[in-house]
Amino acid sequence: MAHAELTEVAAGEVNQPPRRRSFLVALESLLGTLVEIPAAVLVVAEIVILFAGVVARYVLLQPLIWSDELASILFLWLAMLGAAVAFRRAEHMRMTAVVANARPAMRAYLDLVATCAALAFLVMIAWPSWEYAYEESYITTPALQILNSWRAAALPVGIALMALFALLRLARAGNVRTVLAAIASVAAVIAAFWLLKGALKPLGNLNLIIFFVGVAGFCVFAGVPIAFGFGLATYGYLALTTSTPLMVLVGRMDEGMSHLILLSVPLFVFLGLLIEMTGMARAMVAFLASLLGHVRGGLHYVLVGAMYLVSGISGSKAADMAAVAPVLFPEMKARGAKPGDLVALLAATGAQTETIPPSLVLITIGSVTGVSIAALFTGGLLPGVVLAITLSALVWWRYRGENLSHVTRASGAEILKALIVALPALALPFVIRYAVVEGIATATEVSTIGIVYAFIVGFFIYGLLIYRNFDWRRIVPMLVETASLSGAILLIIGAATGMAWGLTQSGFSRALAAAMTGLPGGSASFIAVSILAFVILGSVLEGIPAIVLFGPLLFPIARTVGVHEVHYAMIIILAMGIGLFAPPFGVGYYAACAIGRVDPAEGIRPIWGYMLALLIGLVIVAIFPWISIGFL
Template sequence: MNTMHTATFPQPSPRRIVNTIDTVLGYMVEIPAALLVVAEIFVLLAGVTSRYVLRMPLVWSDELASMLFLWLAMLGAVVALRRGEHMRMTALVGKASPSVRAFLELVAIGAPLAFLLLVIGPAVEFAQDEGIITTPALEISNTWRAAALPIGCVLMLVVACLRLIRVANWHMTLAALAAVAAIAGAFVAMSPVLHDLGNVNLLIFFVGLVALCVLSGVPIAFSFGLATFGYLALTTSTPLSVVVGRMDEGMSHLILLSVPLFVFLGQLIEMTGMANAMIAFLASLLGHVRGGLSYVLVGAMYLVSGISGSKAADMAAIAPVLFPEMKARGAKPGDLVALLAATGAQTETIPPSLVLITLGSVTGVSISALFTGGMLPGIVLAITLCSVVWWRYRGDDLSNVRRAARGEVLRKLAIAFPALALPFVIRLAVVEGVATATEVSTIGIAYAVLAGLLIYRRFEWSRLKPMLIDTAALSGAILLIIGAATGMAWALTQSGFSGQLAQAMAKLPGGAAMFMAASMLVFIVLGSVLEGIPAIVLFGPLMFPIARQMGIHDVHYAMVVILSMGVGLFAPPFGVGYYSACAVSRIHPDEGMKPIIGYIIALVIGLIVVAAVPWISIGFLH
């Protein structure tokens, strides 16, 4: 008797299904995001070429670039959420017990979920309203551009849900979601009371709720978004689609298009070997001096900052090249990461810094004037840092360190020359009017590609795709913060808070000098808590009009504000930039805590000098 056996196939587990969906979603989002970065480079480069070389401007290039840009920002934000790369403060979360930390990590997914559920409806409404607008050059409905907002939010919602489903501990997941729901429910229940509190609501939402979210490790963009939408939904009658419009406005400044392009340029510099060539030349020049490679680190950060515009990209280009040699010469890891973080703060004003570009776009200060004014303050802070380096390494024994021969130095200079020339090529293109501050990054990219292919003969095609995806993710994380912070700044302005702040600051005794000192203190604190770009977007539009009333030059005030914020950003225990430096150099944060104190003091002294002597910032403007 024959027994028939039916073949049984293993049923896919729910976890495997979720992982498959996540992988497919990753491809669906990452590849278009990477292609959008490429498209932006070609559209802007075509605009520069046709205008400057062919004398036939493309009337549609800026419009198409702007349309693609919002899609790049939103898809990049989705990629960043999927990778867990949205900017957030984890200083306090990291100190919690493992169980509390695991709970807060889930809250950090649950809170964005609440924000996305709140914003999708108004975003759809906003995209529909934009349908009545037709773009002037391409003559298509503006809904094609605005649709990026609701679609991006829906994709982020899916990503957040998938991340929660993949967590093994269901009890803790439900507890975290219940905690978020309970806080949201409490605010809704209190709505009648909140209506009567007036400006006390500003403290409740923009201080209390933001602080609660940020300190719990919720990504900064979503912390700002929750506070803004909560404030407007529960205490005003403002349609929420208006806030989505303000977010769109904040993310759509064409000048911000240089953010992804400079991030990508920074990665190209490292990949083509240009960063290596620059550092090798500087090391041959100063390697025999006491603390010589520390001076090289300060100089290299100054040079590379003029190229990439992104501090993370700058540090990632330099640390892996310099640190092994510095450790071999006896430098302590803690001192290395402390100096790397300090140079991050020192180079915040060096063009084409993303912070300069952001500040110019939100305050209306000329970006070319900021680019001109930013060079010398960086040198002043470099001198104060170098004085600490000199003091610390004055007793070093260099008896076994060989001094590079003149021929070797000249040979390395010849190799490094194309790389060293890049910041000057970029600067010249802006000054001579060849390209705008937005377009100039594409000239840098074309230059770096040609130098990599023809001069350094090093171009790893296999790295291009991950580089483009990384660029989209970092850009999306930055631009979502700018969008959320723009909405928050608008809500603060509508409440009349900016006028009250202006009056309070204007009444400080001591006039302009006291206002400048107060601004330095405020931005050091804001820089450490909020990170640089959101602090600028949120408070730049409020503080600059007051500075003008006080007779302080816009560019001088901008330099003081940016450097103050940089000091806060790179100073532990809260400064996120410090932890970025530790991550890039793979050195434990505890090791750099003590050595960085001397460098922070040096930075503050340099900052005071820049604030006291306006000529340092504005001497070359006239």
């Protein structure tokens, strides 16, 4: 995503006066620091407040009635400041498959168009967000007895900061002609839609195609960050075809971003970074390697198993891959594995582990559909095992002739030592799952327990006794990274919630329900169509926005046609995972290539075999509901 900034600079650096450029860079850096520091502090504050609530409730038996309310107030500020940090760092999720194949000059132009489109949305939504914050001043919070506008003010502040960073990016681009061309292009499209306002209203539901397919699709493929593409489509639909006050859109965005269950998103992201930094993931991988490193394809089995275990801790695919790949890849390459095959398997295991709790996608489904998160956490374990088996079968076939004459089998003493070293790390995913499934703590609360556990174990056991690599200087960058990634995710959820509300109000959900329930073949056809749809959606939108957009529409239909909601959740999550990690559009595949430092072209051929193995596993999960719901 920093690629966008580099391209902009490359396109126009020659026309940029050095003194002016250095001033703009210094100004942006200063403003960035002023936003990053409070964002990092808010992550720490959320951890402390929620863990204090857990201790007060379960240890002291004196619950803090204000803890959840204060956490909710700070959460919206964390989301919006995190979104501003992500905007400044060019880390908002976007599809770059089309843009990346353009010529350098066109790529620079499209990157500036993406910035201008995002700026246009921010400018148009600024006043409605201010109105919304003012209206919230008439509401007083029940526990703390403060005006709710203190919480809602995060929306206009975050929007203003993102707009400011967008302006600085445009000013820093340097090539005035390209900048003006990008601004003129976006302004011309907005003006054309505004002039056609009178002709759009009589079109009725055809506007759904124009805005939610045409505008949103064009924005996504043009490289506009997904959250802003969704926002532009919804804003245009409401402003040009309905009489709905635009403040309602801000309210729906606030509603989507403010579910307290989503507070587990930044906490699990930070937990994933923490276990990677402390060496806990390294210990788990070393133990698995001591068990299987001597068999043909052994380290590939270790990669599959390690991703399963690590996914149970971090909930973030990028964190999972970053924790496992650097530990395994050097030895796997030394044994003759091709880099393309390694990133192909890494991407496939990313898709395989999407259902492993505490997956952020599981938490999102529970938030937007009302399905029990404890049930989702229980149901997600076996589907991941089924896909691990199908991947392992392909690994066995591909590496059945591997030469291991130079590999020494680990002795019993070495395996025992590796187990002892890994035990504190291996315990963490089981503690997390047990606490949620048994109802001891919510998904949000258990994330704070995991962080405290990982911090103590990582510092005292791995940091001081075993690896001695605990680096306090990495804590602040990790907190900033947590805020940035969380802000990017939460802004997408907010924008997708607004789009889903617009679709629902238009009557689209009723038409979709009628069409899906009327499919010949009943539940089998419904599941087949859902798999196809979510493979496509996963490749374009990634998992979370697709779930927020279509989950509230499709889960009631699933219940109507007799599909258990947990079983349906597993099917669509795995389908989205296949789309997310499948080239040429799946951004997860390119993330795997970036983490493995491998040219994406090298993994294109080997990954299709793994995708086929995943698809076979998905079909098995779909045919046998017991795999998902047998232990509920």
